Amino acid sequence: MPDPLQNRPQFAIAGVGLLGSLLGWRLARQGYRVNLFEQASEHTPAAAAYTAAAMIAPWAELPVCAPGLFELGKQSRLLWPQWLAELQQQTGEAVPFGNRGSLLVAHPADQSELTDFAQHMQRAGISSPAQLQPVNGEQLHQLEPELAGHFQSGFWLPQESHLENRQLLVLLQRAIRQLGGQIQYDAEVRFGDVDVQVNGQPVAAEQWLDCRGVGGKQSNSQVRGVRGEVLWIEAPDVVISRPVRLLHPRYHLYLVPKSAGRYILGATEIESDDRSPVSVRSALEMLSAVYALSPKLAEARIIELSSNVRPGLPSHQPEIRQIPQGLAINGLFRHGYLLAPAVLLQLQQQWQLPLDISPADASVDAVLLQHALQQELQQELQQELPA
Amino acid sequence: MAEPTNSEPALDNLVIDGEVIPGRLWLGTSLYPSPSIMGQSLQAAGPGFVTVSVRRQTACQIEDNGHWQLIDDWLQQSGSILLPNTAGCHSASEAILLANMARELFGSRWIKLEVIGEDYSLQPDPFELLVAARELVAQGFRVLPYCTEDLVLCQKLLDAGCPAVMPWGAPIGTGRGLQNLQGLKTLRERLPEAVMVIDAGLGKPSQAMQAMELGFDAVLLNTAVARALDPVQMASAFAAAVNGGRQAWQAGLMIERQQAQASTPTLGLPFWHQDGKA
Numbered sequence: 001m002p003d004p005l006q007n008r009p010q011f012a013i014a015g016v017g018l019l020g021s022l023l024g025w026r027l028a029r030q031g032y033r034v035n036l037f038e039q040a041s042e043h044t045p046a047a048a049a050y051t052a053a054a055m056i057a058p059w060a061e062l063p064v065c066a067p068g069l070f071e072l073g074k075q076s077r078l079l080w081p082q083w084l085a086e087l088q089q090q091t092g093e094a095v096p097f098g099n100r101g102s103l104l105v106a107h108p109a110d111q112s113e114l115t116d117f118a119q120h121m122q123r124a125g126i127s128s129p130a131q132l133q134p135v136n137g138e139q140l141h142q143l144e145p146e147l148a149g150h151f152q153s154g155f156w157l158p159q160e161s162h163l164e165n166r167q168l169l170v171l172l173q174r175a176i177r178q179l180g181g182q183i184q185y186d187a188e189v190r191f192g193d194v195d196v197q198v199n200g201q202p203v204a205a206e207q208w209l210d211c212r213g214v215g216g217k218q219s220n221s222q223v224r225g226v227r228g229e230v231l232w233i234e235a236p237d238v239v240i241s242r243p244v245r246l247l248h249p250r251y252h253l254y255l256v257p258k259s260a261g262r263y264i265l266g267a268t269e270i271e272s273d274d275r276s277p278v279s280v281r282s283a284l285e286m287l288s289a290v291y292a293l294s295p296k297l298a299e300a301r302i303i304e305l306s307s308n309v310r311p312g313l314p315s316h317q318p319e320i321r322q323i324p325q326g327l328a329i330n331g332l333f334r335h336g337y338l339l340a341p342a343v344l345l346q347l348q349q350q351w352q353l354p355l356d357i358s359p360a361d362a363s364v365d366a367v368l369l370q371h372a373l374q375q376e377l378q379q380e381l382q383q384e385l386p387a
Numbered sequence: 388m389a390e391p392t393n394s395e396p397a398l399d400n401l402v403i404d405g406e407v408i409p410g411r412l413w414l415g416t417s418l419y420p421s422p423s424i425m426g427q428s429l430q431a432a433g434p435g436f437v438t439v440s441v442r443r444q445t446a447c448q449i450e451d452n453g454h455w456q457l458i459d460d461w462l463q464q465s466g467s468i469l470l471p472n473t474a475g476c477h478s479a480s481e482a483i484l485l486a487n488m489a490r491e492l493f494g495s496r497w498i499k500l501e502v503i504g505e506d507y508s509l510q511p512d513p514f515e516l517l518v519a520a521r522e523l524v525a526q527g528f529r530v531l532p533y534c535t536e537d538l539v540l541c542q543k544l545l546d547a548g549c550p551a552v553m554p555w556g557a558p559i560g561t562g563r564g565l566q567n568l569q570g571l572k573t574l575r576e577r578l579p580e581a582v583m584v585i586d587a588g589l590g591k592p593s594q595a596m597q598a599m600e601l602g603f604d605a606v607l608l609n610t611a612v613a614r615a616l617d618p619v620q621m622a623s624a625f626a627a628a629v630n631g632g633r634q635a636w637q638a639g640l641m642i643e644r645q646q647a648q649a650s651t652p653t654l655g656l657p658f659w660h661q662d663g664k665a
Contacts, residue, residue, distance in 0.1 A: 066421045116614070123616050224453020249560050270442070271454035314457060316421030 012037065012196070012205030012326075014189040015212035017047030018165075018336045019329055021172035022344060023209055025087070026355040028179035035205065036176065037187035037198050039215060045169070048213055051230055051308035053256040053264045054165035054337045055243055056080060057102055059131060059157040061338065063120035064252065066316040069335060070124065072342035077161060079341035082361055084163070090175050095168045096259050101158035102243040103135075103144060105151040107292070113247035114153060130158060146238050148294050162243050162256050165337065191218055196325050208326035213311035214273060219328035220321060225273025225309035226333065228266060229282045233290065235300035236261030246289050253289040262303070265290055269334070278305040310334055318343050320351060327351060398633050401435060401604055403582050404529050404550035409466050410435030411599070412629040413584070414622070415609025422457045424618055429461055432612070432622040435605060437467050438499055440474040441489045470531065472499035477512070479519035486523050498523060499553070499586075499607075500532040508558045509587075513540045517547065524548035533586050536570040538577055551582035553607060556598065560610045562590020565597055575602045592621075592628035599632025600640060 011027050013020045016038035028034045040046035058073025081097060088094045106113045118134075126132050135143065137152040173183055189212070190197045196208055210216050214225045240263070245254040256264050268282045283305060290297050313319055313331035318339055320329050329347070332339050347353040401408040413436040419425035429437065439458060462469055471489035476482040479502060486498045502519055504512025511534050523530045524547055532544050536554040544552050554574060557563035565571055566588065574583065585598040586607040595606045606629060615621035 064420060066424075120616065222453075224456070226454075272442070272452055312422075312453070314422040314426070316423070 010206045011035070011209060012203060012207070013209045013211055014191075014196075015039075015047075015210065015215060016173065016183060016185075017211060017213055018049035018052075018169070018340050019213075019332065019343065020209070020211035021049075021169055021176070022083075022340055023211065023347070023353075023355070024176045024181055024183075025172050025179075026344060026357070027353075028176050028181040029086075029090075030354050030356055032354070034176065034179075034181040035203075036181065036183045037189050037203075038183065038185050039188050039212075040185065042185040046308075047169070048228075048308050048310050049165060049169060049336050051228065051306055052165055052336055053162070053230065053243075053254065053266045054168075055102070055160065055162045055254070055256060056338050057157070057160045057162075057243070058338060059121070059126065059160060060102060060104060060245055061335065062124060062126075063117060065335065068317060069339065072318075073335070073338045075342040075345060076338055076340065077159065079345070079357070079361055080161070080163065080337075083341065084168075087168075087171055087175060090178065091171050093167075093171055095171060096164040098162045098242065098257065100242045101156055102160040102162070102245065102254075103140065103147075103154055103156055104245045104247055105140065105147070105154035105293075106247040108150065108152060110248055111153070113249065114155070117155065117247060132157060144240055144242065144244065146240055146294050146296055147244065148292065160243070163337065164259055167259075191323065191325060194324060205325075208323070210323065210326070210328040210330075213330065213332075214309050216311070216328060216330050219323050220313070220319065220330050222313050223311050223330050224271075224313075226312045227268065227270040227272045227274050227307060227309055228334070229268040229270075229278045229286070229305070229307045230264055230266035231278070231283065231286045231290070231302065232258075232262060232264050232304035232306075233297065233300040234260075234262050234303050235297055238294060238296045238300065240294065244293055246293060248289075251285055251289070253286060255290065255293055263290075263297075263300070267334075273309045275307060275309055278307050320347060327353075398630065399637060401582070403531075406468075408435040408468065408605070409433075411605040411633055412595070412626050413438065413470070413605055413607040414612060415607070416458055417609055418613035419618055420613075422454060425613070426457065426461055427619045428612055428622040429465070429467070431619050432626045433465070434467050436470040436497075436607070437462065438470045438472050438607065438609070439493075440472050441485055441492065442475070468497065469493055469495055470497050470499050471495065472533075473501050476502050477504075477515075478502065479515040479522065482515070482519040483522050483526075486519075486528060487526070490528070496527060496529045498528050498530055500530050509560075510558065511535055511555070513537065516540075517543055520544055520549055521547045531584070536567050536574055538570075538574055541574060541578060541581070541583070545578070545581055551584055551604070553584040553586035555587040556585045556594065557588025559587040561588055562611055563588055564590060564594035565601075571598075571603075572601060592624045595625055596628040596632035596635075599629055600635045602636050605629075 010033045013024050013036045016036050024034045024036045056077050058070050062070050084095050084097055121132055133156040135154050135156050140151050140154055187198050195202045210219045217223050240257055243254055243256040265286050310333050311330055312333040316333050318331045344355050345357050348355040348357050401411055410433050412432050412434050414432050414434040415438045471493050473482040473485045482502045502512045502515045504510050516532055520530050520532050530549045531551050531553055532549055533553050534540055541552045557566045582604045584605040585603050589595050589608045590611045598606050612618050612621045
């Protein structure tokens, strides 16, 4: 019996981070034969996506990210829930997806940071309560009772979300294998002028997708590494239900709740591709922020301190470029989870990759979806916020 | 100072330690939304010096540091001069070590000497600063110290061999402008020959212009440009303000007067009108 897949295109993917895993999964779902290659070992993941806090926060990032990423971020925000549902349908496991928005706060002495943020929102024409809610101390307390009492004002960004990324990455890889895809670890990929070698052996594929991040300098020499350091704490008794960002003149720090009473706090941003362990200075900065956000976290246990390197291009925007063997996608920088679904949509629309993404999910219908979301939020606002 | 020439309002050259510095607006390289926007902002500003901070732990990897490569490429094509700084140091010994690392890495004797004495305001520590400045000058550095507007401190830094001093306008990143106007005026008046640069605290082009109108030789800033809604346009605005301020200083500002004085001559008016009685 002839193999029905024999005539289908075959994809090889270099790099099993977020982008590589998502691409592998979307292609495998369509019945394409997919082989993925990852330089790291299976049990010691090296991808920036593994270290990230995995927020989908287009509004909070708007003042500090490159122009254009806001729209891509909103597309991703709309695509994620559907993709996670599809993944759950396939694997039987749900990836926790936080959709209670996020909070921005600043110490009383740093109120000008909130004014600065408001100015950016105003310039971008963002004023609807479904996107941006100024909140006072009482309202902050209502939304997050365990937050420190000295925060007297802030913003609630009701549509922002976050997801359980480590679980997502494991599930995506499992899903790829279930669909017949292969993942090879400890595999060093080298792109030659024409061919591609894996651990020194030529490997043929109809199309290569280079998704290697900082490891993909070979396909894009402008990629540079930007070090980030994060801290994991465990505090089952302290409940903070949404990501909270602490605006500060010198640092960009946020606390993101994860499952099982854990929180991730990140992240430093240091212009270096240094992967060495977290420095004392960075740890002090992050721990001070934890304590400032909620003194109740003083008794939390530090369960992990880790560092990694984000792939940044000079524009701080993602870039898809043609290489002789296929496509190289890079430059998701600090915004992997914010941008990956939108980048996949671009790959489908502009580079004809068969990814089975309905553009309507991220655009036309999205207006309706947003409308529905807004109504839902209005109800939540009425319930949650005191007048 | 060069004589203003014929009809061209040409700016006089800024010379420090015998070297012509190609601009009176100096810029830092942190906090920009992206390296591309930083590059465009530098292009718009045409800065004389571009500051880069060195971190002790990561300095050894400068060769493959992508961010540094981008700055270096820009320096090569623009003619601006690199000014490494010792940001984050809290003692003379730390700053001396970092300055030496910077000299080795960048092959430059210029150093912006920064020794912080108080963490919240990032106020310079004048005592450690002077110790570090003396040592670094002895080691052959061209030391540009970030200091307060204290006259005695500035004098001692100059005596130590610093070719310029860089008093703050206000604490770093606050954008409050020239907080101690009288102190800065005194400094300019009492040290007329010294090269003096306002470093830190400038938030608006008008504040940079004010510094230049007071006769300061250059301004150094970062946050006001990098954190503007449009950093490139803000860089242009600062460049124009610095030029305007310097031209005004060269042209010689009028002296403020108590009494109103008609700028259009009123011919035929008797002098006894001046006492206000008709």
